[in-house]
Amino acid sequence: MASTLIVPTLTTLFSLLLLTPQTQAQAPAPSPSGNLNLTGILDKAGQYNTLIRLLKDTQQLTQIQSQLKSNSQGATLFAPTDNAFQNLKPGAINDLTDEQKVQLILYHVAPKYYSLSDFLTVSNPVRTQASGSEGSWGLNFTGQGNQVNVSSGVVETPINNALRQQFPLAVYQVDKVLLPLELFGARSPSSAPSPKASKTTPEKPSTAKEGGASSPSDSQKDVNGAAGRNVGLGMVVGVGLICMGVLSS
Structure with a gap:
């Protein structure tokens, strides 16, 4: 009677031992995004102090890590x-x-995980977190083989190093700040104001009364008048000399 009770018990225990590993294997693995430390990734790589400061000053460091937990x-x-x-x-x-x-x-x-090989087949422009509904603030990628270039429309630079390339986060080194066209693009020169039509005032003819040089007609009149006076004076002198000669004879 006792042996009859023991056999089912051992069988049950043996079945439980077989099922336990399978149950553990089916348990979901913890999400890797929960342990991501973006600052730690940049600190470990070095030479990213300015970027870390800007991420903190703009409060985007917390925002990015928060999105990694909720964005699939x-x-x-x-x-x-x-x-x-x-x-x-x-x-x-x-x-x-x-x-x-x-x-x-x-x-x-x-706002998406991209491997380096993904950039060779993406449709440009690629949206960024700054992109609006109109599709601006995008990036363009070109490349061949293992070489990938990224362009903002203002600058272009190769992607030289992958600091992290594992879903859900990829971090790539760039040797130029990606200056968006919307902030650093060449602005069209402001149109110059149309020149106002200059009004020309006709010059007034200069007259002798205004203290300027006399006109040619006035000068000619003065010359003629002086010549007439000289002729008259000469005739008077001549007549006087003739009279004096008659009286003395």
């Missing part, structure tokens, strides 16, 4: 080096408003 598409960050920021014109970043700095950082983030 993942994300891709293009990380400019410290030298890339130093090579910008003086004041290029400091002259931006707080809102423009946020847009600049969002322009370096694609």
Whole structure:
């Protein structure tokens, strides 16, 4: 009687031991995005202090990590080096408003995970976190083989190094800051104001009364008058001499 009770018990235990590994294997693995530390990735690679500061100042560091937990598409960050920021014109970043700095950082983030090989087949332009409904603020990718270039319309640079290339986050080094055309594009020169038509005032003829040079007609009159007076004086002198000669004879 006792042996009859033991056999089912052993059988049951043996079945449980066989089922336990299968149950553990079916348990879902924890999401890798929960342990992602974007600052740690950049710190480990070095030469990204300016980018880290901008990510924190614009509060986009927290935003990106939060989206990784809720976004099933993942994300891709293009990380400019410290030298890339130093090579910008003086004041290029400091002259931006707080809102423009946020847009600049969002322009370096694609709301989808892309491997390097994906960039060879994407449809340009690729949307970024800064892209609006009108489709602006996009990036263009070209390349062949293992070489991929990214262009913003203002600058173009190769993607040299993958700091992380594992879903849900890819981080790629770029040696130039991706300056969006919407912020740093050449502005059309303002149209010059149309010149006003100049009004010409006809010059008044100069007259002797205004103290200017006398007209030719006036000069001629003066010459003729003086000549007439000289002739008359000569005749009077001549007549007087003739009379004096008659009286003395």
